[in-house]
Structures are given as structure tokens and as C-alpha cells.
Amino acid sequence: MKDLEAQEFKYLRDLICEKTGIFFDDEKKHYLIRRLENRMRTLGCETLLDYYRFLKYDASGKELINLFNVVTTNETYFFRNIPQLMAFKEEVLPLIISRKRRVRDYELKIWSAGCSTGEEPYTLAMLLLEVIPDIYQWKIQILGTDINTQVLERAKKGIYDYRSIREMPSQYTLQYFHFKDKKYFIKEKIKDMVSFAALNLVDTEHMKSVRSIDVIFCRNVLIYFNPESCKKVVNAFYDSLNKGGYLFLGHSESLYRITAIFKLVKFKNSLVYMKE
Numbered sequence: 001m002k003d004l005e006a007q008e009f010k011y012l013r014d015l016i017c018e019k020t021g022i023f024f025d026d027e028k029k030h031y032l033i034r035r036l037e038n039r040m041r042t043l044g045c046e047t048l049l050d051y052y053r054f055l056k057y058d059a060s061g062k063e064l065i066n067l068f069n070v071v072t073t074n075e076t077y078f079f080r081n082i083p084q085l086m087a088f089k090e091e092v093l094p095l096i097i098s099r100k101r102r103v104r105d106y107e108l109k110i111w112s113a114g115c116s117t118g119e120e121p122y123t124l125a126m127l128l129l130e131v132i133p134d135i136y137q138w139k140i141q142i143l144g145t146d147i148n149t150q151v152l153e154r155a156k157k158g159i160y161d162y163r164s165i166r167e168m169p170s171q172y173t174l175q176y177f178h179f180k181d182k183k184y185f186i187k188e189k190i191k192d193m194v195s196f197a198a199l200n201l202v203d204t205e206h207m208k209s210v211r212s213i214d215v216i217f218c219r220n221v222l223i224y225f226n227p228e229s230c231k232k233v234v235n236a237f238y239d240s241l242n243k244g245g246y247l248f249l250g251h252s253e254s255l256y257r258i259t260a261i262f263k264l265v266k267f268k269n270s271l272v273y274m275k276e
């Protein structure tokens with residue numbers, strides 16, 4: 001019985017990895033089962049194998065969306081990892097902006113890949129406002145994408161509790177939020193700068209639709225992926241970036257052993273990958 005369950009777990013985790021890039025190792029078995037329990041109960045699946053079969057043969061693809069919503073980890077907050085954000089604001093952005101000004105190119109595209117409930121792309125919007133005084137003459141696009149449709153709905157609403165703003169310097173809370181009934185409502189000015197869309201990073205075809213990006217933030221996403229999926233995603237990022245564009249990974253994440261296509265640049269505040 002035990003062996004059978006272990007085998008069922010392997011089928012399911014391989015399917016999850018194929019569809020999302022996220023890898024659950026043997027130690028995470030019970031953690032994964034806990035996350036799937038509700039879905040299995042709703043569908044009347046008694047074993048992992050029942051659920052695996054349901055997923056595999058569900059032609060509508062709808063259960064996959066439910067799966068994505070339960071297997072992802074969505075922890076995030078405003079101003080996560082301030083040294084990296086300072087590298088973006090004080091070093092990377094000025095470089096890109098002055099390069100673009102020289103050739104009268106006033107378009108800037110920033111992508112938060114794996115944006116969860118939106119705190120990251122909204123943080124980037126606040127920083128852009130500080131760095132580009134003539135921002136209204138620019139065509140700025142900040143795109144937030146995620147595989148989890150539930151977090152994207154929350155991102156679009158832009159309503160947060162204290163947990164999300166806990167690390168944000170208070171001047172930004174005062175400037176860009178309304179506070180009511182213990183909730184922080186992001187102001188329209190910031191909301192209007194960001195658009196959100198569902199996108200699965202391991203969907204190679206869909207990834208090809210994202211092009212001409214100047215800076216990608218993909219922080220605390222690839223830590224959950226297996227090395228093959230990481231490589232696939234990072235190669236797709238390379239294709240999405242403009243020449244001279246930058247890729248920010250989480251501060252504990254690295255492309256060491258994954259790929260050497262990016263140049264690692266050491267800024268005062270942080271290490272950042274660049275497409276030469």
C-alpha cells in the first residue's frame with residue numbers, strides 16, 4: 001500500500017512539474033497532499049491516482065487552473081529586498097533611461113514575472129515615478145503576470161492588509177495609499193501604471209508573446225522549479241529582453257549551473273543579470 005501511494009505521488013508530482021515547473025520532492029509529499037485535499041474532496045477523488053487521472057484526462061483544462069491556484073506559494077510584500085530595489089532605482093534605471101534618451105526612445109517595459117498579488121509591480125511603479133521626472137512623456141508599461149488566477153484578481157483590486165506593507169518605508173504608504181477599515185487601498189495613479197495577465201512561465205508559446213522588455217523581475221519564483229524548467233524559463237527571458245536589458249532574480253537565486261548566457265553585473269547594491 002505504501003509503495004503504491006509513493007508511486008501515485010510520483011505520477012502526480014511529475015505532472016505538476018511538467019505543467020508548472022514546480023517540483024515537490026519526497027519530503028514535501030504530505031505538504032502537497034494537504035494542498036490538494038479540498039480539490040480531491042470536491043471532485044470525489046479518493047486517491048492521488050484518481051486525481052492524477054482526472055487531471056490527465058480533463059479535456060476542458062479547467063482543473064489545471066484549480067491545480068495552479070492550490071500548488072503555488074504566493075508570499076510577497078511591498079518593497080521586498082530593498083538593496084535590490086535600490087540597485088534598480090539608483091543604478092539600473094538611470095542607465096537605461098539615459099541610453100534611451102540619447103536615441104529619443106521614450107518607451108520602457110518592465111515585467112514582474114510571478115507577481116503574485118501585485119506588491120512587486122506596484123513597488124516598481126512607485127520607484128519609476130521617482131526616477132523619471134518627465135514620466136508622462138514616456139510610454140511606460142509595467143506588466144505583472146502569474147500562473148495563479150486568484151492572486152491576479154487580488155492584484156487588480158489593489159487592496160492590502162498590514163502584512164503587505166510591513167516593510168514599506170512610511171513615506172510611500174502615506175503618499176500612495178488610502179487607509180480605511182484596517183485596509184490599505186492603492187491609489188489609482190499607481191494602479192493605472194500596471195497591467196496584469198495570466199501567464200505560465202513554462203508555456204513556451206505564450207512566452208514568445210512577451211517581447212522588447214527592458215527589465216524583468218522574477219524573484220522567488222524559480223526557487224520552486226526543477227533545474228530543467230529553470231533553464232527553459234531563463235532562456236525565454238533572454239529572448240524577451242532587449243539587448244542591454246536586465247534580469248533580477250531573488251537575492252538567494254542564481255543562474256550558476258543553469259546557464260551562462262547572461263552577464264552577471266555587480267552594482268553597488270546588488271548583483272543583476274544582463275543581456276549583452
Ligand SMILES: C[S@@+](CC[C@H](N)C(=O)[O-])C[C@H]1O[C@@H](n2cnc3c(N)ncnc32)[C@H](O)[C@@H]1O
Pocket residue numbers: 019020021022072073074075076077080113114115116117120145146147148151199200201202218219220221
Ligand atoms: C513567492 S511568489 C513571489 C512573488 C514576488 N515575485 C516576490 O518576490 O515577492 C511566487 C509566485 O510565482 C508564481 N508562479 C509559480 N509558478 C509559476 C509559473 N509556472 N508561471 C507563472 N507564475 C508562477 C506563483 O503563483 C507565485 O505567485
